[in-house]
Amino acid sequence: MSKFLYLTLSLILLLNASYLSAEETSVVAKIVAKPLDIKGDWVQGGLLHGQTVPGNTVTVFGHSASVDERGRFIFGLGRDTKKRIDVEVKTVDGQSRVYPFDVEQREYDIQRIEGVAKKYVAPPKSVSKRISTEAAQVKKARKVLRDAEEFRQGFTWPLIGRITGVYGSQRVFNGVPKRPHYGLDIAGPIGATVVAPAPGVVTLAHENMYYSGGTLIVDHGQGLSSTFIHLSKILVKVGDPIVRGQAIAEVGASGRVTGPHLDWRMNWKNQRIDPFLLVPPMPES
Ligand SMILES: [Zn+2]
Incomplete structure (x- = not known):
């Protein structure tokens, strides 16, 4: 095999490999990028920090949270928040899904x-x-x-x-x-x-x-x-x-x-x- 042919073949293989891995990466990214991830105090009076896909709309208690360019948002749970609340996520293409969460109920003095x-x-x-x-x-x-x-x-x-x-x-x-x-x-x-x-x-x-x-x-x-x-x-x-x-x-x-x-x-x-x-x-x- 001439040196030229060897180099060409290697290059084709290399390009092909990188193409495949890019595709694989994007498939993995689609699976890994969660539509909704929320951290914080799931308790009445708590403040929650959320993460979604940038561009999505997030609605809680009928109020839309401001989703920043990195997909981050916050929302608070009022004094009398019920035991179960819904967080609605709407994607850019208009699909919406509701995620239920449990809220710890407090006893007030x-x-x-x-x-x-x-x-x-x-x-x-x-x-x-x-x-x-x-x-x-x-x-x-x-x-x-x-x-x-x-x-x-x-x-x-x-x-x-x-x-x-x-x-x-x-x-x-x-x-x-x-x-x-x-x-x-x-x-x-x-x-x-x-x-x-x-x-x-x-x-x-x-x-x-x-x-x-x-x-x-x-x-x-x-x-x-x-x-x-x-x-x-x-x-x-x-x-x-x-x-x-x-x-x-x-x-x-x-x-x-x-x-x-x-x-x-x-x-x-x-x-x-x-x-x-x-x-x-x-x-x-
Ligand atoms: Zn006071």
């Missing part, structure tokens, strides 16, 4: 609080317009949807202190059952610095809302936001980009409170999630 000012337990008619206007402002701020993913940098405590209220507890004010508590309460003196638990952009800064007093909302991207309430002072304004650890506000006792503390709430769209599940253990103060 009942918290009885006495000494709450009457105007907060049974607000006078004269403030009902103010209350609904403020609720609409909060709702609008939480609707902001940015492609940014600052939340991927993780969360730290916005204030170090004793935890005095937990997510989900049923509240009874002066013996009157009220809506559940969705925040994490951290005790602290008036004027103590509140720092950003994660980077984001300020979407609401209100000096004094009826129930929540000084109220600040920071959006962390893809529908995930933090709300800080009962503040005495807000150090940032709407539109400000903030970094983790930045001083954003001061602890107060404004609105419906019985003492100074920070109330930190988190939302994924309209689902209220538990901040406690996202932070490391509270450091010793």
Whole structure:
């Protein structure tokens, strides 16, 4: 066999082999690339991190999650999420499939609080317009949807202190059952610095809302936001980009409170999630 022929044959074999292996790779990729992979706390109040094929649409609780160019998305499980939920994945070619998941059900505490000012337990008619206007402002701020993913940098405590209220507890004010508590309460003196638990952009800064007093909302991207309430002072304004650890506000006792503390709430769209599940253990103060 001439040297030329040998080289030609080798080349043909080589090309053929690489062609075959490329095809094999793509077949394997099709099998391996899962349409849906979800990690996180499958519990009421939990935040889930998902992975799908880029371009797919993912729907949970009737809300579509924002799927990024790498196929990643998040969603949160509200306080009263049922034991079984469906995650719907729609592919680019229009095919859809529903994946059921189990959600751990929590038992919530009942918290009885006495000494709450009457105007907060049974607000006078004269403030009902103010209350609904403020609720609409909060709702609008939480609707902001940015492609940014600052939340991927993780969360730290916005204030170090004793935890005095937990997510989900049923509240009874002066013996009157009220809506559940969705925040994490951290005790602290008036004027103590509140720092950003994660980077984001300020979407609401209100000096004094009826129930929540000084109220600040920071959006962390893809529908995930933090709300800080009962503040005495807000150090940032709407539109400000903030970094983790930045001083954003001061602890107060404004609105419906019985003492100074920070109330930190988190939302994924309209689902209220538990901040406690996202932070490391509270450091010793
Ligand atoms: Zn609270």
